[in-house]
Amino acid sequence: MTGEPLNYFWLGKLSLESLPFVEFIKTPNSSTAIAAFAAAAVIGGAIGIVVLLTLFGKWRVFWREWLTTLDAKKIGIMYIVLALVMLIRAVIEAAFMRAQQMLAVNREGPLSAEHFGELFTTHGTIMIFFMAMPFLIGLINVVMPLQIGARDVKFPLLNAISLALTAAGAVLVMISLVIGEFSTGGWSGYPPFTELAFNPGAGVDYWIWAVTLSSIGNTLTGINFAVTIYKLRAPGMTWFRMPLFSWTALCTSILIIFAMMPLTVATLMLALDRYAGFHFFTNALGGNMMNYANLFWLFGHPEVYIVILPAFGVFSEVFSTFSGKRLYGYHSLVFATIAITVLSFGVWLHHFFTMGQSANLNAAFGIATMLIGVPTGVKVYDWLLTMVRGRVRFTTPMLFSIMFAITFVIGGLSGVLLANPPIDFAVHNSLFLVAHFHNMLIPGTLFGMFAAYNVWFPKMFGFRLSEKWGRISFWFWSFGFYLAFMPLYALGLMGAMRRTVQWFEPQYLPWLLVAFSGAVLISLGLISQVIQLWVSIRNRDDLRAPGGDPWDGRSLEWSVSAPPPEYNFAVIPEVHDRDAFTWMKQHGISYTAPNEYQDIPMPKNSVVAPLIGFLATMLGFALTWHIWWLTIVSFLVILGTVIARSFCRDTEKIIPASQVRQEHEQWLARVKGLIPTARADETTSENQGLAEVAS
Amino acid sequence: MKHLLLCCLILATLLLSSCGFLDYGFLAPAGPIAEAQRDQFWLVTCWTMVVILPFFVAMPIVLWKYRRSRKNAVYRPNWTFSWLLESLIWGVPLVIVSILSWNVWKATHTLDPYRPIAGDKPALHIQVVSLDWKWLFIYPEQKIASVNVVAFPVGRPVHFELTSETVMQSFMIPRLGSQIYTMPGMVTQLHLLASKPGEYRGQNTQYNGKFYAEQKFTARAISDSEFKRWIKQKQSHPPLDMRAYSRLAQRSILSEPEFFGSVTQELFNQIVERVKTTPAADLPGAAKATGKGG
Ligand code: HEM
Ligand SMILES: [Cu+2]
Numbered sequence: 003m004t005g006e007p008l009n010y011f012w013l014g015k016l017s018l019e020s021l022p023f024v025e026f027i028k029t030p031n032s033s034t035a036i037a038a039f040a041a042a043a044v045i046g047g048a049i050g051i052v053v054l055l056t057l058f059g060k061w062r063v064f065w066r067e068w069l070t071t072l073d074a075k076k077i078g079i080m081y082i083v084l085a086l087v088m089l090i091r092a093v094i095e096a097a098f099m100r101a102q103q104m105l106a107v108n109r110e111g112p113l114s115a116e117h118f119g120e121l122f123t124t125h126g127t128i129m130i131f132f133m134a135m136p137f138l139i140g141l142i143n144v145v146m147p148l149q150i151g152a153r154d155v156k157f158p159l160l161n162a163i164s165l166a167l168t169a170a171g172a173v174l175v176m177i178s179l180v181i182g183e184f185s186t187g188g189w190s191g192y193p194p195f196t197e198l199a200f201n202p203g204a205g206v207d208y209w210i211w212a213v214t215l216s217s218i219g220n221t222l223t224g225i226n227f228a229v230t231i232y233k234l235r236a237p238g239m240t241w242f243r244m245p246l247f248s249w250t251a252l253c254t255s256i257l258i259i260f261a262m263m264p265l266t267v268a269t270l271m272l273a274l275d276r277y278a279g280f281h282f283f284t285n286a287l288g289g290n291m292m293n294y295a296n297l298f299w300l301f302g303h304p305e306v307y308i309v310i311l312p313a314f315g316v317f318s319e320v321f322s323t324f325s326g327k328r329l330y331g332y333h334s335l336v337f338a339t340i341a342i343t344v345l346s347f348g349v350w351l352h353h354f355f356t357m358g359q360s361a362n363l364n365a366a367f368g369i370a371t372m373l374i375g376v377p378t379g380v381k382v383y384d385w386l387l388t389m390v391r392g393r394v395r396f397t398t399p400m401l402f403s404i405m406f407a408i409t410f411v412i413g414g415l416s417g418v419l420l421a422n423p424p425i426d427f428a429v430h431n432s433l434f435l436v437a438h439f440h441n442m443l444i445p446g447t448l449f450g451m452f453a454a455y456n457v458w459f460p461k462m463f464g465f466r467l468s469e470k471w472g473r474i475s476f477w478f479w480s481f482g483f484y485l486a487f488m489p490l491y492a493l494g495l496m497g498a499m500r501r502t503v504q505w506f507e508p509q510y511l512p513w514l515l516v517a518f519s520g521a522v523l524i525s526l527g528l529i530s531q532v533i534q535l536w537v538s539i540r541n542r543d544d545l546r547a548p549g550g551d552p553w554d555g556r557s558l559e560w561s562v563s564a565p566p567p568e569y570n571f572a573v574i575p576e577v578h579d580r581d582a583f584t585w586m587k588q589h590g591i592s593y594t595a596p597n598e599y600q601d602i603p604m605p606k607n608s609v610v611a612p613l614i615g616f617l618a619t620m621l622g623f624a625l626t627w628h629i630w631w632l633t634i635v636s637f638l639v640i641l642g643t644v645i646a647r648s649f650c651r652d653t654e655k656i657i658p659a660s661q662v663r664q665e666h667e668q669w670l671a672r673v674k675g676l677i678p679t680a681r682a683d684e685t686t687s688e689n690q691g692l693a694e695v696a697s
Numbered sequence: 698m699k700h701l702l703l704c705c706l707i708l709a710t711l712l713l714s715s716c717g718f719l720d721y722g723f724l725a726p727a728g729p730i731a732e733a734q735r736d737q738f739w740l741v742t743c744w745t746m747v748v749i750l751p752f753f754v755a756m757p758i759v760l761w762k763y764r765r766s767r768k769n770a771v772y773r774p775n776w777t778f779s780w781l782l783e784s785l786i787w788g789v790p791l792v793i794v795s796i797l798s799w800n801v802w803k804a805t806h807t808l809d810p811y812r813p814i815a816g817d818k819p820a821l822h823i824q825v826v827s828l829d830w831k832w833l834f835i836y837p838e839q840k841i842a843s844v845n846v847v848a849f850p851v852g853r854p855v856h857f858e859l860t861s862e863t864v865m866q867s868f869m870i871p872r873l874g875s876q877i878y879t880m881p882g883m884v885t886q887l888h889l890l891a892s893k894p895g896e897y898r899g900q901n902t903q904y905n906g907k908f909y910a911e912q913k914f915t916a917r918a919i920s921d922s923e924f925k926r927w928i929k930q931k932q933s934h935p936p937l938d939m940r941a942y943s944r945l946a947q948r949s950i951l952s953e954p955e956f957f958g959s960v961t962q963e964l965f966n967q968i969v970e971r972v973k974t975t976p977a978a979d980l981p982g983a984a985k986a987t988g989k990g991g
Contacts, residue, residue: 115907115908116907119904119906187904188904192903193864194864194881195864195865195904195905195906199983199984200863200906200984201984285881285882285977286973286974286976291865291880291881325763326772327775327776328774328776330777330778331778332777334786354878356867356878357880357885358811358877358878358886360809360811361805361811364805365802368805369801372797373798376787376791379786379790380787382752383752383782383786386752386756387779387782389760389763390759391763391771391772391774392772392774393763393765393770393772394760394763396764404756404760411749411752411753414749415745415746415749418745419745421801422737422797422804422805423804424733424734424805424808425741427808427874427876427877428723428731428734428738428871428874428875429723430867430902431902431903432902495719495721495723495724496720496721496871497721497722497723497898499900499902500904501909502909502910503909503910504911506911507721681765
């Protein structure tokens, strides 16, 4: 797609041919038409947002309440919005891939090979870096400080900057739809394929900078969360009184801190190869791509636990809350989580058993991999036992959790199979592997996030989500998952390989048809979720839960109003038990006014984060297209901004005690007026967020 | 109702066609390596079932017994621990994983792709070069070379030595078993054996750009005498020198297999050395700087 540069000094390698519209006019076919349409959708979406904000006169609110805020809850919500938008794009891409593969048996499908390559690369990259990561980081931002009884994360500005960097990466991936192309090197971006000699276009550079920006953002987040949990737990919250979601947040943060850096290093080394003629991973002159494989998976394997541990935390909370029972095997679950955290750094080699190392090495890593299966299996049984002797309520989050447990176990089986090097030699790179990791990631990460979305939505916005549409989305997603991915196991065993744009084996066809039907159901599931949100917003008056405790919650976040005040707690609570809020309810000290209120210092809004986000987008774009003046300018301004901010002392505002008192007493009065809800009426409009206390 | 019908229809098609699913790939082995891998596959599946099956049985029972709407069910919200159950859920997986670990240790060594296959016949030596987007096979002893088709006698072990001229790829003949990466400037090894005569599909499994999907080859397992005849036939083809090789190494796909009647002993090592010392951009397999990558 690279034509004559327009003006190398000002515009770098950009040319008219960088625009998909021009490409479409030059060579009109189904593939370029789809690309042009996608570009139009991105532009249309961007214009739409601007028009809407202007029409409703919301620019000021958008700026003051959202873009410049340092409130962890709002930052979390923005993370989740980003994740949902990117999820929609990535699912559409997945549906296109399924359609292509179904249509391309013994003939060419609608998509060109390059276009298909871009699709699996963007789908994988988005799903991991711009869907799963923002979703779980957003969720931790919303829930964790509340759950440990803190007012905010430890470093609020850093938090906003992390979001800005992640968003900048996502924006780069979006821009690549409109200007130029994206990498075809897969989400793992293996050199030498991604080296200049084989991929001179801008696509790989987009990938490098998008991933680099997000990995830096994630590292900062990891540090922020870990410090928050170490330092800001409420008095009385010892390690073993900490709710499991916060434990998984801690372990994920530790994983992030240690695992993201190998990725940042790997992508930067690849960038040096491509931009400065280095030879880290080139074929000749001492380069060796095996080093990349090691660095990438030194990140990549812990990454799968980064995205799954918070979901494990969610499931732990859901199973216990919706069984009306304390978590079974709390210590077991904590130690299993820690074991997984430690072990997950010792298994990365299983991603390339087939690279020619010795049998001793392969066997050792195969065994280490299976070992991780032990704590994971323990967790699944602990969740099952949590329901034993409980009163299980089949609400949407619980349905997602149960379906997760059942499906995840199947994925565990295929995982144990893949951990066996001889078997891996036969199914490596095949659709069996694709089935396996979707079997872990969709029920694990995605269903976990969906469950969490349904559980904590009323906490974030003050009203519940429509249960009916939640259930509909659940059934579509579940059936869709099985139909879409079980056939891939069979296809993989039949020798069908991943990333394949066209097939020459007619026997694959029926399986591909079923897989496509699954993708259709999944898309319907996603559409039901959009409807769920829409319907819930329209009926929000019926769904309100101002009491803040719609599910008879057990941890501290349920003890405050919904949505919570900016400072989370009028007075920092004292923790007496693992299920801190349940304890308070049972001892009749929930919803009580303290003797005394105090001034609360909170961080002031700051333009630093949106500024850095904007500049980082410019920087990534300029680097991708070799626009050097813009590279230098944006980099220097980022540096200057950070330095200037470090001299700024006036970063806090004081929320006076009188205001805290007034807000808190107002809420308490409101709670007094609510009728306690029995669990049977949980999903009806009776439920206003005050739970009946079980005797 | 319509949807239900559609679903049934799809399921019916699936069931009908599923008869085929064991007929391809390593679950339909054509050699001892794939056979051993198939056995491993079922063995591991069975052992893992010990941990999984109780879960599948217990889950519906628990959901049924402890559903909220059921009257008079036991409800003990503070029950959180049992030593017996806890020992079981840690112990059983640990035992199974120990058994499987012992198995992995043994199987990984016996099925190591680098390990020669025991047999009375000496192994046939074939050198493999992966190009964009084709496979070059060099027979250093028979001094012939072929592209996109490889033949070897049934029942005789084959020792593949592999490298890549371009990006990393992966060499695989699904019905014979193991795959192994081919890497530029490096040599990997793979030992396979076909015990049934036939034509098997071989392929690259590591994405390498535009014509990845079409980078297939045919592996022909033929009788000894047929193999001798095959070699003889091919010896009349033009030689494979560096020039002919450089033409092959350009990015392209071939519509027909090609053959070469003579090759020097050193060609394979020359290729490895050349890739190590010459920047990839200066080799024929590089993408043209103006073209779109991929
Ligand atoms: C929602 C339904 C989804 C569908 C229908 C779907 C479908 C697909 C398809 C068709 C591929 C390409 C397979 C191939 O290479 O032949 C793929 C690849 C991939 N998917 Fe998904 N996917 C879904 C969700 C997810 C989720 C939730 C994640 C991660 C959180 C994910 C991560 C990936 C990754 C990492 C790849 C590999 C990309 C690569 O080859 O580099 N997918 N998916
Ligand atoms: Cu891994």
